[in-house]
Amino acid sequence: MKNEPAYYNEKVKRAAHMLFFKRGRVPGARSWELKTGLGKGYAKVLEQLDESLKDLDLEVKKVDPQIVSDYKPRPDDGEEESRYFVRLKGTLAPKEARLCGWRIDNLAALAASLALVVSKQGKSERKEIETVIGNKAGRWRALTLMDTFLRSGYLEEDEEGLVKLGWRTRAELDLPSLMMLLAESKASPTEDIESIDEDHASMDG
Amino acid sequence: MRAITSVARVVGLQSADLRFQSSALYVDPSMVKEKLDSLSREQLAEFLLLSWHPIVELEQLTLASTKEAKEFWEKMLSFFERRKRLHLGPFAMPETADLGELARMRVLDEKAYTTKMRDLWKELKERAGEDQRVDYWDFIGGSDFAQTIVRAQLVSFLVSYGYANLLRTGNSLFLVPKAKPDPHLEGSPLSFPIPITKEALVRAK
Numbered sequence: 135m136k137n138e139p140a141y142y143n144e145k146v147k148r149a150a151h152m153l154f155f156k157r158g159r160v161p162g163a164r165s166w167e168l169k170t171g172l173g174k175g176y177a178k179v180l181e182q183l184d185e186s187l188k189d190l191d192l193e194v195k196k197v198d199p200q201i202v203s204d205y206k207p208r209p210d211d212g213e214e215e216s217r218y219f220v221r222l223k224g225t226l227a228p229k230e231a232r233l234c235g236w237r238i239d240n241l242a243a244l245a246a247s248l249a250l251v252v253s254k255q256g257k258s259e260r261k262e263i264e265t266v267i268g269n270k271a272g273r274w275r276a277l278t279l280m281d282t283f284l285r286s287g288y289l290e291e292d293e294e295g296l297v298k299l300g301w302r303t304r305a306e307l308d309l310p311s312l313m314m315l316l317a318e319s320k321a322s323p324t325e326d327i328e329s330i331d332e333d334h335a336s337m338d339g
Numbered sequence: 340m341r342a343i344t345s346v347a348r349v350v351g352l353q354s355a356d357l358r359f360q361s362s363a364l365y366v367d368p369s370m371v372k373e374k375l376d377s378l379s380r381e382q383l384a385e386f387l388l389l390s391w392h393p394i395v396e397l398e399q400l401t402l403a404s405t406k407e408a409k410e411f412w413e414k415m416l417s418f419f420e421r422r423k424r425l426h427l428g429p430f431a432m433p434e435t436a437d438l439g440e441l442a443r444m445r446v447l448d449e450k451a452y453t454t455k456m457r458d459l460w461k462e463l464k465e466r467a468g469e470d471q472r473v474d475y476w477d478f479i480g481g482s483d484f485a486q487t488i489v490r491a492q493l494v495s496f497l498v499s500y501g502y503a504n505l506l507r508t509g510n511s512l513f514l515v516p517k518a519k520p521d522p523h524l525e526g527s528p529l530s531f532p533i534p535i536t537k538e539a540l541v542r543a544k
Contacts, residue, residue, distance in 0.1 A: 154396070154397050162396075220394065222392045225391060238384045239380060245383040250375065253366045270380055308391075316366075316371065316386060
């Protein structure tokens with residue numbers, strides 16, 4: 135009992151290492167990996183880690199597989215399939231997003247793609263998304279952005295060529311909030327051309 | 340049995356559809372499209388930022404990725420094999436080149452520009468002699484047209500940096516060397532373009 139805090143501290147450190155350092159294509163760690171590395175009480179360790187990360191505006195996020203895109207019933211061993219990530223608790227300011235390499239165009243295109251897929255009950259035709267992005271960012275850019283979103287895991291393409299929400303969207307996006315903001319929005323009278331031009335000049339990729 | 344399975348599948352799909360419609364994510368697709376068309380890029384980007392909690396991930400070289408890279412390297416055909424596919428003809432082996440050769444190829448200059456300028460200034464002072472001046476066209480004339488252009492360019496720097504003065508008397512131009520360089524700290528007070536054509540050189544001779 136006397137050594138319990140120290141024991142927990144070690145486990146929390148190990149959990150942080152497992153969640154922060156990317157070991158495969160997808161960041162974070164699966165439930166079974168955490169169970170193997172931290173023991174059966176890994177959920178409690180993650181709660182502790184979550185508590186420690188609060189001060190840094192970070193949080194531990196659990197993502198269940200396919201909860202949004204397919205509405206497949208969760209398997210009995212669903213817990214084993216869950217993945218945990220460390221993500222930002224708050225949100226980024228536009229300037230911070232720019233510093234992370236995100237252009238206004240890219241953010242807008244991602245918002246439009248996700249909204250369209252969600253509105254189509256989780257699946258949409260690739261061409262339709264490209265047309266919607268193309269209206270905002272230009273046709274050629276739409277093709278590149280679509281590939282980028284698929285590659286980075288925001289979107290996934292199935293065997294039938296239909297596009298659905300990817301693992302990264304499930305981990306990073308608060309979709310009800312996005313859809314609510316969209317539904318409540320009012321169009322701005324004119325687009326701020328000047329700021330877009332400035333964005334083009336300062337950012338690339 | 341097959342019929343029962345099919346019915347179960349239909350019921351399952353209907354259930355998924357109902358769950359989707361009752362969730363906060365249910366939005367009419369045509370309304371979403373309308374909104375996406377009317378909103379500016381800035382508005383869409385802002386909505387995404389307000390709903391976005393990016394994952395924190397640290398990239399590093401892993402054993403798995405190193406193995407993958409090693410396998411790629413080992414499977415890759417040799418340079419000569421890959422070159423054969425491009426039908427580029429016989430391959431000339433690379434050779435070493437010394438400074439003299441690079442200078443002949445005009446990749447490098449044998450002398451630094453400042454040294455060349457100082458040599459020309461010295462030559463100008465010698466040729467000016469007691470008259471303290473030399474005819475501009477006589478002085479810049481080299482063994483060929485290219486050499487003349489090089490000398491004219493160097494002379495322009497001599498004048499700009501205060502190593503010599505350019506005097507205009509009637510239709511003649513004279514260079515007057517200075518004993519000590521007298522640079523114009525605030526830049527050259529005026530620009531004096533001198534067109535060097537082959538005809539002008541012939542006239543000067």
